[in-house]
Each structure stands twice: as C-alpha cells, then as structure tokens.
Amino acid sequence: MNTEEKVIEEANKYFERNKNAITDVNEASKNAYLANDFIRKYITSYPGTIKSILEVGCNYGYNLNFLSKQLGVECWGIDPSDKAIEYGNARWKNVNKKVHLAQGISNRLPYNDSEFDVVMVGFLMYVTPREMISDTVLEVNRVLKAGGFLILTDFDTPINYKRSNKHNSGMPVYKEDYAKRFLPMGYSIIEKNSYSHSGDCFNPDVQERVSTQVLYKEELESLYLKA
Incomplete structure (x- = not known):
C-alpha cells in the first residue's frame, strides 16, 4: 500500500469513528465560526471580494x-475519504446547492491556479505524511488567489514534535506552527486566535496548543520596493 492509499484508508477510518457523533447542532467547528467572523467583517468593508471558499x-x-x-458564497471541499464525500454529497444534495465536494488528496488538488478567494485547512497538516507535506503546501498556495486568505487551523507548538498516533501506529502525527511554512512564500499573518481542544483560551501545555491563523497572500508586486 503506497502513502496515498494509506491516507485514504486512514481518512475513511476517521469518518467511521466519528460519524455517530454527527448531529445538526454540531455541524460547524470552532475554526469555521472564526473563519465566518473574519470573512463577514472583511466583506462588510470590501463587498464582493470573497466569492469562493475551498x-x-x-x-x-x-x-x-x-x-x-x-456568507452566501460558493464553497468547495476535498477530502481523501470517499465515504465522507459520498455521505456529504447525499446530505447536501437537496438542501444546499452552494456546497461542492470531491474526493482527492491534498498534494494533488484538482483545481485551477488562483481559483479561490479563501482556502481553509483545518487539522490536516499535522496528519499529513512528511513525504506529502511540501507538495500540500505548494498546492494550497497554487489554488489560492493573490490577495486571498489562507485560514489555517492546527496544533501550534513553538518546537516541532513527532508523536505516535493512538489510532494508527503506522502514521505518526507532526505538531508545529504550520504558518511558518507559508511566510517565505509571500504571506502575512493578519489574525491569530490561540486556544485548545479543552477550552477557548491559550493552553500552557505545549502539546495542547491550537490556533486558527488568518494569512494574507500578498500581491507579488507588493513584495518589492520600487527602485
């Protein structure tokens, strides 16, 4: 079994483990609420600037x-789990025509260059195998427009940690501040919310720190001083 096949298998197992917890009251995560707050504020000041989210x-x-x-915008989503995508497409088919889901892998996104105004990545990077992480970062950057926003939610440790995965010993997890991988590519951090799985505030336990960071993808020309 190659790496991508392992990722698909693990994603299906994750969906199966958690599908019994699916309820109407829980169908939005904290990072989605934070994303909504930011985007709503932004489009109030700059109407019409955000029309698509991945x-x-x-x-x-x-x-x-x-x-x-x-927000009334078109939303696209991609996930390795064919079971999750099948469930989602059936769930939203007749209730929300603005949600478009596809099965796929993060290091090979089936979208055009600069296609989206906002790209959200939530608790994906830390479970991404290291042989796929660099291409995943490049693909996220490729499909996001210059002048767009990356909303990145993950563990947020000052030092990189590799830890065993209690659900799959063959696929360890990697905790780090993933925003740092985008900064050299012309991104600026414009907002950061620190919290943990156990509460809404900063956690002194380094292993439990989580953040949602909003990064702005600078226009290429703005990165250079005019001589």
Missing part, C-alpha cells in the same frame, strides 16, 4: 454548509 480536508462538508449559508 476547504482542504473537509470531511463531509459540514463547515462548508455552515459558511455558505452564513
């Missing part, structure tokens, strides 16, 4: 259903 690692699209209803 979530990489969308599971069955519950965040996208929430965001499309709140």
